[in-house]
Amino acid sequence: MLDYRAEFDAEVTLDGGGELRARGFRLNIPHADVTDSEITALLVAALAPQRVERAAVSDVRIIAEPHPPAADTQAERVRFVELSHVITAGMVTSPGLPGPEITPHLTRLASRGVYAPGTEFAIDRISMLGNTGTYLDSPFHRYADGADLAGLPLERLAGLPAVVVRAVGGERGVTAEMLAHVSVAGRAVLLHTGGDRHWATPGYGVDAPYLTGDGAQLLVDRGAALVGIDAVNIDDVSPAAAGERPAHTLLLAAGIPVVEHLTNLRELPPLGARFTATPPRVAGFSAFPVRAFATVPDEEPQP
Structure with missing residues (x-):
């Protein structure tokens, strides 16, 4: 290291x-x-x-x-916090977009004729949009010359020090004023809006929380490494926004990956967690589901 x-x-x-x-x-x-x-x-x-x-x-x-070698002491204990939604057949991630289709390519029963007696496997097929479940947007999502999923360095995706911004129950938009006193340089900035409580309901995409353009510009100016939100979109997708996407435009232009549809951010402390959200290395692809999670130091003594 x-x-x-x-x-x-x-x-x-x-x-x-x-x-x-x-x-x-x-x-x-x-x-x-x-x-x-x-x-x-x-x-x-x-x-x-x-x-x-x-x-x-x-x-x-x-x-x-x-990296200096660790001292000869008890290894640091951490607990893992799941931050991703489960992907299931037919589920709706964003209203208006089709859900995934999950089908068998080779069933266990059919595989018995392929392998030795007593040996069987299941090989499954999934057809879905890259924007399914909890997913990461690469710069290529917005810009034809931006880095695609295969071009994102792991340093931007794994083990990032996280700062959690609480924005639950207030205005829909997370503004620059709300972020002004947050230290974001080199960190995964996770916007805890509480929007995930409406996941898989008709209300998930209605009047959803989002990051404002001035808030996105502040995160760019101050060097955020990644930005995530527990809502349907990092931008305002209401009719009033008229299709404008300033947060995507600013963040992805600066090479800052965006993770949408997070969940369970209430379980994270404001500081001290490390965040990971890694998609597969698919060339020429803009967004893909991630297993997003955080590790948090565990202070509890072990039995």
């Missing part, structure tokens, strides 16, 4: 006056393919509580170092 650090020069203007200049400044980074904007966001976060008016980085160099 490797740890990554960025070494760079920086110029910072502080809100209220004053400037900082640094050469060879180093910061820990979450993955090897960070952008300059992500590094800038990490720098701004590292300078808190100082308020930054402007920051710029240059001459960036990424350093990979072996």
Whole structure:
């Protein structure tokens, strides 16, 4: 396992006056393919509580170092939290889109004529949209030249430090104002809206929660690694939106994967969990179901 650090020069203007200049400044980074904007966001976060008016980085160099070996102590205990819906034949994910068809390709009974006596297998077939169940959108979903499922680095999908934003019972839109004090750089930002309580009902797609355009722009500017929501869409899909999709447009343009139809986010702490949502490496494909889950440190003593 490797740890990554960025070494760079920086110029910072502080809100209220004053400037900082640094050469060879180093910061820990979450993955090897960070952008300059992500590094800038990490720098701004590292300078808190100082308020930054402007920051710029240059001459960036990424350093990979072996992760230090764990101390000879009891292994860290974690618990797993399931964040995906179960996929079943005919289920409706998004109203108006067809559900999956699950059929046998080879039944156990038929397989008995293929294999040795006492040996049997089931081989199943599924026909479905990529946007089924809990799924991940790649940049290719929105942009023809964006990374497809096969082009997404694992550093963007697995073991991400998560921040859970509680937005249950308030306004439908999660705004920049609601996100202003959340540290998102290098993290999976999980929007807990409570929209999953309507899953598999006619009300799931009606007046559903979503991320506003200004909220998406803030997450881009501050270097979020991934954004997920427990609702029917990251964007407003009501008739009032007139088909506009600012959250998809901004996030995917910045290379930030989007996970929709999460569930069970209430089980996660605001900070401290690690989030994983990995689709198969399908070339030329834009979205696919994931087994989304989180690991949370387990403080309970074992018997």
